[in-house]
Amino acid sequence: MNALALYGRYCATSIRGQFSYAGMLATMTFGQFFITIIEFLGVWALFKRFDHIAGWTLGEVALFYGLVSVSFAIGDTVTRGFDVFGSAFVRTGAFDRLLLRPRSLTLQLLGYELRLTRVGRMAQGAGIFAWGAAVTHFAFTPAAVAILAFAIIGGVAMFSGLFVMQATLAFWTVESLEAVNIFTYGGEAAAQYPMNVYAGWFRNFLTFVVPVGCVTYLPMLAAMGRSDPLGAPDWILPLAPLAGFAFLGVALFIWRFGVRHYTSTGS
Amino acid sequence: MSALTPYLTVFTGRLEVTLQYRAAAFAGFITQCWFGVIRILIFAAFYAGGAHNAPMTLANAITYTWLGQAFLAFLPWNADPDVTEMVRSGAIAYERVRPVDTYAWWYMRALAWSVARVLPRAALMVAFASVLLPLVGLGEWGLPPPPTLAAAGLFALSAVGMVLLSAAITLIINVLMTAMLTDRGPNTLVAPIVNLFSGAIVPLAFFPDAVRPWLRAQPIAGLVDIPFSIYFGGLSGWAAAGAIALQFGWTAVLILIGRAWLERSLRRLVVQGG
Numbered sequence: 445m446n447a448l449a450l451y452g453r454y455c456a457t458s459i460r461g462q463f464s465y466a467g468m469l470a471t472m473t474f475g476q477f478f479i480t481i482i483e484f485l486g487v488w489a490l491f492k493r494f495d496h497i498a499g500w501t502l503g504e505v506a507l508f509y510g511l512v513s514v515s516f517a518i519g520d521t522v523t524r525g526f527d528v529f530g531s532a533f534v535r536t537g538a539f540d541r542l543l544l545r546p547r548s549l550t551l552q553l554l555g556y557e558l559r560l561t562r563v564g565r566m567a568q569g570a571g572i573f574a575w576g577a578a579v580t581h582f583a584f585t586p587a588a589v590a591i592l593a594f595a596i597i598g599g600v601a602m603f604s605g606l607f608v609m610q611a612t613l614a615f616w617t618v619e620s621l622e623a624v625n626i627f628t629y630g631g632e633a634a635a636q637y638p639m640n641v642y643a644g645w646f647r648n649f650l651t652f653v654v655p656v657g658c659v660t661y662l663p664m665l666a667a668m669g670r671s672d673p674l675g676a677p678d679w680i681l682p683l684a685p686l687a688g689f690a691f692l693g694v695a696l697f698i699w700r701f702g703v704r705h706y707t708s709t710g711s
Numbered sequence: 712m713s714a715l716t717p718y719l720t721v722f723t724g725r726l727e728v729t730l731q732y733r734a735a736a737f738a739g740f741i742t743q744c745w746f747g748v749i750r751i752l753i754f755a756a757f758y759a760g761g762a763h764n765a766p767m768t769l770a771n772a773i774t775y776t777w778l779g780q781a782f783l784a785f786l787p788w789n790a791d792p793d794v795t796e797m798v799r800s801g802a803i804a805y806e807r808v809r810p811v812d813t814y815a816w817w818y819m820r821a822l823a824w825s826v827a828r829v830l831p832r833a834a835l836m837v838a839f840a841s842v843l844l845p846l847v848g849l850g851e852w853g854l855p856p857p858p859t860l861a862a863a864g865l866f867a868l869s870a871v872g873m874v875l876l877s878a879a880i881t882l883i884i885n886v887l888m889t890a891m892l893t894d895r896g897p898n899t900l901v902a903p904i905v906n907l908f909s910g911a912i913v914p915l916a917f918f919p920d921a922v923r924p925w926l927r928a929q930p931i932a933g934l935v936d937i938p939f940s941i942y943f944g945g946l947s948g949w950a951a952a953g954a955i956a957l958q959f960g961w962t963a964v965l966i967l968i969g970r971a972w973l974e975r976s977l978r979r980l981v982v983q984g985g
Contacts, residue, residue, distance in 0.1 A: 472899055
């Protein structure tokens with residue numbers, strides 16, 4: 445069986461498992477939808493008091509907000525195995541079993557769980573995006589749609605890279621490190637607003653170190669047909685999501701290093 | 712041994728145990744600093760574009776944000792994890808055998824749990840935002856002391872109310888969890904409500920004028936908005952006294968509801984497992 449078919453089998457099993465608790469799945473999915481809708485109410489309230497933020501209207505911010513929510517939700521859905529890696533695999537010693545199987549570790553961890561409750565978050569992100577697109581008369585040209593799709597895939601790669609790095613740290617810390625949340629959830633929270641609202645040091649960090657700006661802000665500008673108010677050249681905007689793939693590549697490289705240095709905790 | 716001894720013992724015991732988790736406290740502090748910075752930068756960008764309509768100054772919004780991050784662990788997002796584990800494992804049966812009032816027993820546990828998580832985080836946050844930031848010349852981005860002695864005194868009183876209210880809401884979530892036999896549903900639904908109505912996402916003063924009085928009057932405002940507005944002087948004098956009275960009043964109401972409801976659901980409880 446090839447890797448893709450095996451991954452499909454993993455996903456199907458995970459989905460069947462989650463549907464056997466259908467009531468719980470529905471509650472949690474609705475909860476994810478509800479929690480993020482309520483967060484957006486906060487943004488809405490601020491725009492009632494202030495006319496704009498660094499020149500952006502609420503509708504425009506909704507586009508940024510929706511894009512990062514969708515990317516993050518998908519990344520969080522597929523990389524659940526890496527997210528809980530420390531507590532579920534290293535501490536328990538379950539990682540030893542994965543090492544014995546004649547399949548790639550990445551595949552097995554991706555197959556650990558396809559977290560369906562995140563569909564609620566994705567739906568909310570898509571909803572906010574659609575609303576923003578309607579009020580700002582966003583032009584869904586083929587080029588814009590292609591850029592958005594590329595941005596989402598790049599964003600999923602970048603957030604997955606963060607979860608892989610979090611898992612790698614667990615080889616040394618044993619537990620899943622909560623502090624990595626500042627880059628995963630914190631990265632998502634920061635990218636809900638366009639990057640030019642932030643102070644320079646913070647913006648540079650979010651562009652060059654954890655490149656969340658490259659998979660949200662820059663391609664979104666390209667999709668809107670705008671130039672970067674901070675002066676990034678126009679040609680770079682639609683290509684910026686490549687940084688997300690590069691980030692994932694670095695994360696996987698560090699992950700391999702971690703795997704080679706893994707010492708079992710025993711069981 | 713007085714009648715109160717078991718409750719004090721469970722309080723100090725849980726306090727000491729929870730205080731052991733130093734790495735968790737430090738991780739929480741780092742996370743809360745980071746989110747504080749994001750929020751403050753967003754506020755700063757909003758204010759830079761014209762603040763004629765803003766209900767408070769940027770300095771006050773910054774103060775509010777740091778306080779919110781320092782006291783974040785007082786937000787009752789979850790059922791008490793120990794009680795959840797008891798319900799899951801069936802150990803809750805032992806709780807029924809103890810010659811103590813279950814509500815008071817759980818209340819003291821919840822109180823110790825939140826206080827022990829907040830104390831180290833808040834101390835680190837104050838050291839960072841009130842001492843370190845001014846020392847490196849970023850004082851305007853830091854957490855200043857309350858403007859007057861009266862504000863400090865009223866805040867201290869309101870902070871006590873905040874702690875008591877937080878535990879009362881945790882107990883309501885415990886009861887929900889005990890009735891549903893799982894914490895996942897209640898935890899998922901309660902957290903967003905608490906975040907919005909407490910003023911943790913955005914100070915309640917920023918919401919439209921038409922709904923503001925209602926937002927201030929509901930019980931959850933006492934978790935964040937009332938104490939922090941008192942701290943920077945946004946609520947003072949009789950308005951502050953009224954808000955504190957409301958805070959304590961709601962706490963008493965929630966304790967009475969939680970206690971009656973807990974008794975009822977424990978009577979119907981079917982213990983699982985063996």
